[in-house]
Amino acid sequence: xxxxxxxxxxxxxxxxxxxxxxxxxxxxxxxxxxxxxxxxxxxxxxxxxxxxxxxxxxxxxxxxxxxxxxxxxxxxxxxxxxxxxxxxxxxxxxxxxxxxxxxxxxxxxxxxxxx
Numbered sequence: 001x002x003x004x005x006x007x008x009x010x011x012x013x014x015x016x017x018x019x020x021x022x023x024x025x026x027x028x029x030x031x032x033x034x035x036x037x038x039x040x041x042x043x044x045x046x047x048x049x050x051x052x053x054x055x056x057x058x059x060x061x062x063x064x065x066x067x068x069x070x071x072x073x074x075x076x077x078x079x080x081x082x083x084x085x086x087x088x089x090x091x092x093x094x095x096x097x098x099x100x101x102x103x104x105x106x107x108x109x110x111x112x113x114x115x
Contacts, residue, residue, distance in 0.1 A: 011064035018068050026075035035083040043083065047076035 029035060050073030057066030 008064070011062065015064040015068040019071050022072045022075055026079055029079045029082055033082060033086065035079070035086045038079065038083050040080065040083050040087070043076050043080045047073055047080060050076060 029038070050069040053069035054066050054073060057063065057069060
């Protein structure tokens with residue numbers, strides 16, 4: 001059992017932990033489309049961090065690092081796209097509701113029956 005073997009084992013254990021921690025959030029978000037509690041800047045930074053770690057892992061021939069960050073980076077990208085779409089949809093819905101409310105206030109209904 002050499003130090004190099006220990007380093008490789010530690011790398012793969014870290015990989016399993018990172019993917020195991022990250023993937024459930026991605027799967028939940030994909031299934032439910034619920035992004036209410038997700039901070040967009042956090043996922044953007046994590047996605048870019050993953051890209052840099054992929055590059056580093058390839059450059060230093062550290063496959064646990066590269067593979068982990070390919071998976072977490074792809075997950076971050078999917079969550080970010082869902083978050084952006086949800087936020088855009090919310091803005092459109094708020095704008096439409098605001099427009100409807102403005103029209104309703106401009107044209108009050110006549111509630112009296114006409115005979």
